[in-house]
Amino acid sequence: GEIVFFRSNDSLNEVVMLKPDWVTERVSRVLQLPDMDHGLFDHQRAKDVWPDVRDPHMRRHLLELMNEFDLTYFTEDRTQSVIVERLPRDRPAITGLEGDRVIRLRYRFRGHVPPGIPGWFIARTNRFSTAQHWMNGTLLRYGDSTGLLELDRGRRLLDLSVAGRLPYYFFAVLREGLEYPLRKRYEPLLRPGSDLVERVVPCPGRPGSACREE
Numbered sequence: 370g371e372i373v374f375f376r377s378n379d380s381l382n383e384v385v386m387l388k389p390d391w392v393t394e395r396v397s398r399v400l401q402l403p404d405m406d407h408g409l410f411d412h413q414r415a416k417d418v419w420p421d422v423r424d425p426h427m428r429r430h431l432l433e434l435m436n437e438f439d440l441t442y443f444t445e446d447r448t449q450s451v452i453v454e455r456l457p458r459d460r461p462a463i464t465g466l467e468g469d470r471v472i473r474l475r476y477r478f479r480g481h482v483p484p485g486i487p488g489w490f491i492a493r494t495n496r497f498s499t500a501q502h503w504m505n506g507t508l509l510r511y512g513d514s515t516g517l518l519e520l521d522r523g524r525r526l527l528d529l530s531v532a533g534r535l536p537y538y539f540f541a542v543l544r545e546g547l548e549y550p551l552r553k554r555y556e557p558l559l560r561p562g563s564d565l566v567e568r569v570v571p572c573p574g575r576p577g578s579a580c581r582e583e
Contacts, residue, residue, distance in 0.1 A: 375433075375437055378433060380429060380430060381433050381434065384430050386430075392431070395419055395431055396435055398418050399441075399452065400455070402455075405452060407500055408451055408453070408491075408502070409450070409451060409495075410441065410452050410455075411448070411449050412432060412450065415428045419431070432450065436450065439453070440454070441453065442488050442492035442493075444492050445494075445496060451488055451492040453504075456503055457502075457504065458504050460506065460519075470533065471531070471532040472530070472532075472540045473530045473571045474528075474529045474530075474544065474569075475526060475527070475570070475571055476528075476567070477526055477566065477569060478526075478527070478565070479565050479566065480565060482520065483551070483555050485550070485554070487505065487507060487518055487520055493550070494507065494543065494546050505520040505522065506518055506519035512533070512539070513533050514531055514534075515531070515533060516529070516530065516531045516540070517529075517530045517531075518530075518547065529543060
């Protein structure tokens with residue numbers, strides 16, 4: 370085994386958990402819940418899932434621990450968690466990306482795709498949710514703009530697309546929502562001069578004629 374210390378997490382850096390089996394059993398209760406709404410776990414349910422954990426601070430510690438181990442990701446308001454393994458596996462039918470203007474950006478990973486993509490992005494952009502998200506992507510909406518983030522794990526490609534009459538603002542918000550955690554958690558990936566990930570712009574093509582260039 371090993372001892373794990375979460376120095377930068379104020380909720381965990383003064384907590385000592387001596388029984389890993391006790392923690393594992395309580396975490397598994399959340400991961401195995403039968404009635405999960407699109408992979409979202411409302412923190413209000415924690416007291417029902419863990420009736421033997423009466424201290425609300427300890428329930429918060431368990432939620433933080435799941436987040437640290439990339440099992441879940443807090444939504445921006447920290448009232449819910451995206452349960453990665455409970456997201457639907459099948460891609461839904463996607464519509465709404467046929468706006469007047471479409472902006473696309475592709476991230477090409479040279480090595481493995483970092484853990485948490487797209488899970489923490491789904492969590493961080495939950496306020497734009499259309500309730501259409503799955504294991505490898507999410508569909509988002511702001512005003513008349515529609516955004517799509519989709520990961521192709523086999524090809525190690527991550528595509529961000531935003532369509533609408535004026536999609537520029539929403540695209541900038543989503544791009545920052547994607548790249549900020551990458552910079553924070555995997556700083557070498559986006560370091561200037563790094564070849565670990567390449568950003569490319571797919572060719573838009575012409576009406577009735579697809580383009581495979583980038």
